[in-house]
Amino acid sequence: MPQLFHGLPAAPGIGIGALFTYHTWQFERELPSFYPAQRPEEEWQQFLKAIAAVDQELIRLVDAENSLIAEVFAAQRAILQDPTLVNAVRAAIFNQGQGALQATHQVIQETAALFRNLGDDYFAGRAVDIIDIGQRLLKQMGVHTADSHQLQRIPPRTILVARDLTMSELTQAPLAHIVGLALAESTPTAHSAILARSLGIPMVCALGEAILNQDDGQAAIIDGGLGKLLVLPTSEEVKHYTLTQEQQVADRASALLHAQEPAHTRDGQFVPIFANANSPEEVEQVRTIGADGVGLLRTEYLFQNRASPPSVTEQAATYRHFAGSVQGGQLTVRALDAGGDKPVQYINHALEENPFLGLRGVRLLLAQPELLRNQFRALCTVAAPNASADSDGKEVATQLRFMLPMISTVEEVRAARGLLNEVAATMAANGEPCGKIKVGVMIEVPSAALLATRMAPLVDFFSIGTNDLAQYALATDRTNSSVAALADPLSPAVLRLIQMTCAAGAAAGIPVSLCGEIGGDPVVVPLLLGLGLTELSVPLPAVPLVKEAVRQCDLAHCHRLAEEALCCEDALAVRALLEPQ
Numbered sequence: 001m002p003q004l005f006h007g008l009p010a011a012p013g014i015g016i017g018a019l020f021t022y023h024t025w026q027f028e029r030e031l032p033s034f035y036p037a038q039r040p041e042e043e044w045q046q047f048l049k050a051i052a053a054v055d056q057e058l059i060r061l062v063d064a065e066n067s068l069i070a071e072v073f074a075a076q077r078a079i080l081q082d083p084t085l086v087n088a089v090r091a092a093i094f095n096q097g098q099g100a101l102q103a104t105h106q107v108i109q110e111t112a113a114l115f116r117n118l119g120d121d122y123f124a125g126r127a128v129d130i131i132d133i134g135q136r137l138l139k140q141m142g143v144h145t146a147d148s149h150q151l152q153r154i155p156p157r158t159i160l161v162a163r164d165l166t167m168s169e170l171t172q173a174p175l176a177h178i179v180g181l182a183l184a185e186s187t188p189t190a191h192s193a194i195l196a197r198s199l200g201i202p203m204v205c206a207l208g209e210a211i212l213n214q215d216d217g218q219a220a221i222i223d224g225g226l227g228k229l230l231v232l233p234t235s236e237e238v239k240h241y242t243l244t245q246e247q248q249v250a251d252r253a254s255a256l257l258h259a260q261e262p263a264h265t266r267d268g269q270f271v272p273i274f275a276n277a278n279s280p281e282e283v284e285q286v287r288t289i290g291a292d293g294v295g296l297l298r299t300e301y302l303f304q305n306r307a308s309p310p311s312v313t314e315q316a317a318t319y320r321h322f323a324g325s326v327q328g329g330q331l332t333v334r335a336l337d338a339g340g341d342k343p344v345q346y347i348n349h350a351l352e353e354n355p356f357l358g359l360r361g362v363r364l365l366l367a368q369p370e371l372l373r374n375q376f377r378a379l380c381t382v383a384a385p386n387a388s389a390d391s392d393g394k395e396v397a398t399q400l401r402f403m404l405p406m407i408s409t410v411e412e413v414r415a416a417r418g419l420l421n422e423v424a425a426t427m428a429a430n431g432e433p434c435g436k437i438k439v440g441v442m443i444e445v446p447s448a449a450l451l452a453t454r455m456a457p458l459v460d461f462f463s464i465g466t467n468d469l470a471q472y473a474l475a476t477d478r479t480n481s482s483v484a485a486l487a488d489p490l491s492p493a494v495l496r497l498i499q500m501t502c503a504a505g506a507a508a509g510i511p512v513s514l515c516g517e518i519g520g521d522p523v524v525v526p527l528l529l530g531l532g533l534t535e536l537s538v539p540l541p542a543v544p545l546v547k548e549a550v551r552q553c554d555l556a557h558c559h560r561l562a563e564e565a566l567c568c569e570d571a572l573a574v575r576a577l578l579e580p581q
Contacts, residue, residue, distance in 0.1 A: 002232045003214075005207045007182075009227040010193040012521065012542075013202035014245040015180025016238065017157035019218045019231065022150050024163050037099035044093050047100040050140035055080060057136060061171075072167045072191050076129050085111060101141050108134030128190050132166035154178070159220045159229075161211055165192045175199060180222035182229045184212055188517060196224075197541055204229055225521065226575070255544035259290030263550035265558075271529065271550045274330060274537040276515055280318075282540055283325045290544055293329030293399065295537020296463065296515040297322065299375070303336055308346050309371060315378035323382055323400065330399040332463070332513075332537070333379060334442070336371055337361050337405040361406020366415055376402060376420050376437070380427060383435025400437050403463050407441040407448050413458045440510075444468035449497035452504035462505050463537070466516025470494045488571035489518045495531060495566055495574070502532025511535050522549035523578050529553055530562030 037043055058080065061073040079085065085107060092103035108130060115127035151173040154160065159180040160173065170192050181196055186205035196203040202224030214220075214231055221230040221241050230237060263271050274295025277283045286294055302310050302318065310318075323331050338344045338360065347368060365372040383400045404416050420439060427434040443449050444465035452462065466489040470476075473494050476487040488494075498514070505512035513535035518524055520542030528536065529550070538546050561577070568574045 002230065002234055002237070005182075005211055005229040005231070007204040007207035007227045007229065008188055009225055009521075010183075010186070010188040010190075010205045011181070011196035011201060011203035012225040013180075013200060014241050014248060015159055015202040015222040015224070016241060016245065017159045017179040017220065018155075018216075019161050019182075019214050019220050020154050020158045020216050021212060021214065022154075022160060022162040022165070022169070023212075024165070024169070037093075037097055037102075040094045040097070043098075043100040043103070044090065046141060047089055047093070047104060047137075050100070050104070050137045051080065051086070053140045054133065054136045061168075069167065069171055069195065072129070072195075075126075076133055076167075079126075079129060080133055101138065101143065104134065104137050104141070108137070128164060128166050128186070128192070132168050135166070136168070159222050161214065163212060164190075167191045167195065170195060175201070180204075180220075180224070182207055182211055182220075182222055184209055197539060200541070225523065251548065252545060255548040258551075259544040259547065261290075261547070262292075263547040265529070265550055265553045265555055267555055269555055272330070272535045273543055273547050273550065274332070274513070274535065275540045275543055276537050277540070280322070283322045285540055286325065287327050287329065289540055290547060291329070291540070293326045294322070294331050295513055295535065296403075297331065297333045299334060299336055300338060303338065303344055303371075306346075309344075309374070312374050312378045312381070315375060316381045319379055319382045319400075328399075330401065332401040332403060332440075333375075334403050334405055335362070335365060335375055338364055362404045362412050362416055363406065365404070366412065366419075369419055372416065372419060373423050376423050377427065379437050380424060380434045381432070383437055384433030385435060400435070401440060401461065402437050403440040403442055403461070405442045405465075406444065407455070408445040409447065410451055410454045410458070413441060413455050417458055442515075443497075443501050444472070446473045446497055449501045452501045453507065456504045456508035456510055459510065461511045461513065462501055463513045463515050464498055464501055464533075466494065466498070466514060466518050469497060469516070473497060489516055490524070490527075490565075490571040490574040490578075492566055492568050492570070492574065495527075495562075498528075498533075499531045499562070499566065502534075505534070506532060513537055520546060522546055523580075525549040526553050526558045526561055527565055527574075527578060529555060530558030530560070530565075532562075 112127040112130040181203040183205040275291035276296040438460035440461035470489040515537040520538035
């Protein structure tokens with residue numbers, strides 16, 4: 001009997017194959033046997049030996065050919081060496097009398113739970129890395145965790161089913177045998193999803209517990225774009241999805257051929273397509289994939305895993321290199337987005353009942369203004385006329401933009417702009433090189449969309465973060481797999497907030513961009529243009545297909561489509577409207 005499971009789209013594409021279930025070790029639920037603690041010093045030495053052994057494992061993995069895999073394990077090394085984790089284990093051993101095994105299990109479990117409960121999808125994804133490290137440590141101390149040898153035996157054309165997958169587990173599998181990933185839990189921002197997107201493996205997450213009870217070997221189809229898993233599909237469904245898959249392959253090849261060409265709609269409207277970037281490696285790929293620049297550069301990695309914030313000089317050198325990498329295109333740098341839900345080691349974060357609604361984003365930057373001043377000063381230095389080229393001799397891009405995260409009031413915009421204007425005036429008065437920077441705000445809180453007409457005259461651009469906007473508008477935690485599907489950016493409520501923002505931007509004559517994951521779905525592009533978006537910033541692999549989707553658009557049709565979508569009752573109806581007829 002055919003069965004259909006709905007989850008969250010995590011990596012686009014169609015996969016047709018057979019199910020293979022990998023039974024992961026449940027760190028929080030499967031307690032290892034704890035042995036009576038020996039002398040604290042002996043237990044501490046056992047933990048230190050495990051740390052050293054795992055560090056050597058990660059050093060080898062950092063040399064992986066795939067830059068994303070190497071980056072993930074480099075980040076895990078940083079977590080492993082974090083004094084917070086090490087000191088917590090030490091305290092459990094020496095102050096609570098626990099053995100090394102029990103102390104490690106407790107600290108890893110508590111740390112992972114903390115990350116999951118922060119209300120931020122990025123940190124929820126990192127919780128899996130913490131569990132990965134914990135399993136490595138326990139294994140070094142003699143605990144049998146998961147049988148990863150299962151993964152090495154998966155047959156060709158496998159749709160791999162699991163509760164969740166750590167990067168370590170995924171990289172042990174023959175990736176060429178995997179045509180799809182179907183996870184009961186996880187999020188679209190987990191490292192497994194990021195790797196799947198980079199490798200072109202369709203993935204759906206948050207499918208629910210029931211998929212773990214399916215029989216291995218059953219025929220199945222995974223639709224990573226729509227977030228579906230079909231088990232025991234009919235012959236008609238197999239035929240339909242086979243044709244769809246073939247068409248997607250052909251479309252992707254065609255899009256790559258034209259990736260370097262500008263994206264104009266059929267009626268001649270140019271739509272810049274930028275890329276979202278999380279690391280130096282991704283910035284380097286922006287122009288080669290055909291993007292018009294970087295529409296969202298997350299800068300948190302510059303500030304984390306260190307004892308003090310980066311200096312103006314250090315930041316300027318980094319931004320100058322990035323500006324050279326985009327080769328004259330646009331570079332949009334997001335101000336540090338940190339706070340109680342994204343703690344930074346050297347900032348004294350007060351304990352908050354609900355950090356996701358606390359002192360974070362621009363609120364923290366206004367409370368710690370030197371962080372904001374220094375980041376802006378570094379960018380102004382890079383934007384200065386005749387600024388020196390980077391170390392590779394590339395010319396520095398002049399189209400630099402700076403955007404403020406987590407804006408919720410007009411007062412915040414005024415305060416931040418005032419502070420930034422003060423920095424520019426001081427630099428000019430001191431004779432420091434200082435270029436002009438366009439300043440914009442992120443629309444990711446419903447109040448910002450509702451106040452967009454008041455904010456627009458104060459800024460140079462808007463950038464809509466649909467992931468957070470959907471979460472806030474629909475009061476749904478995207479990291480909670482039991483309700484995450486409700487936080488759908490295609491909800492008509494979210495679409496109305498997008499339309500309001502676009503209308504305010506158009507009235508003020510400023511561009512309105514969108515940098516949420518949904519912008520990377522070619523099927524949704526006509527709707528976004530119809531709502532009034534003038535720019536899109538999408539995940540790197542999606543750039544060629546999104547540019548091709550723009551070329552197929554006629555704006556009059558896009559506006560009619562948007563009007564229909566706004567009249568829908570729910571996100572499912574909107575998705576049905578967008579599906580090819």
